[in-house]
């Protein structure tokens with residue numbers, strides 16, 4: 551079992567997505583986010599079913615930000631994570647933030663479902679977290695709350711044909727009161743095209759209240775809050 555607790559490097563995880571199959575053997579990692587979690591998460595990492603089977607830098611950044619800055623304001627809110635992989639971000643929020651009564655939905659494609667379920671069990675979080683299949687671009691599954699208050703997405707920008715699918719899903723999910731915390735690592739020029747598309751479709755603001763922002767910016771990691779364009783329109787109409 552590996553641990554992050556003695557590491558000063560905030561993103562002690564693989565930096566590239568391809569090739570990924572030979573990078574890491576199957577293992578359990580203990581993740582405390584530099585001691586923020588008293589009871590660290592145990593996450594099984596297994597790449598046999600896809601790249602989501604390991605921890606990615608944007609997931610580490612997003613989870614740490616949420617644990618520090620949204621520790622107590624998620625109570626009573628519905629929460630859905632997209633492209634959750636093994637569930638790093640949603641499980642961290644479940645362990646370290648005040649949440650409920652609705653479960654946090656960690657979602658991904660079908661092949662990642664067993665890993666999400668294993669990690670929920672490994673951390674004894676089945677009363678707080680539910681795993682579901684949510685394919686970007688496809689109709690939303692019935693179990694997912696309509697227009698969740700909080701949407702989480704980490705390291706979901708890396709495969710250009712999936713960009714419009716992810717935009718469609720964000721459009722379907724974002725309601726007037728929703729916010730999506732969206733962290734991504736820019737690896738290629740093409741990744742900026744996603745942000746261009748997203749800027750057309752949504753209101754996007756960079757998150758500025760993260761004390762680590764200068765550190766991860768150097769690693770080409772960006773953290774945004776994405777809202778439906780109708781939010782601003784609605785508040786102007788109310789004024």
Ligand SMILES: C[S@@+](CC[C@H](N)C(=O)[O-])C[C@H]1O[C@@H](n2cnc3c(N)ncnc32)[C@H](O)[C@@H]1O
Nearest residue numbers: 602605606609633634635658659685686704705
């Ligand atoms: C690089 S991994 C990030 C995993 C996790 N969020 C993290 O930060 O550790 C990207 C995830 O997006 C998921 N994904 C890719 N295309 C998808 C799609 N069309 N629908 C749903 N999930 C998708 C992959 O299965 C994978 O788990």
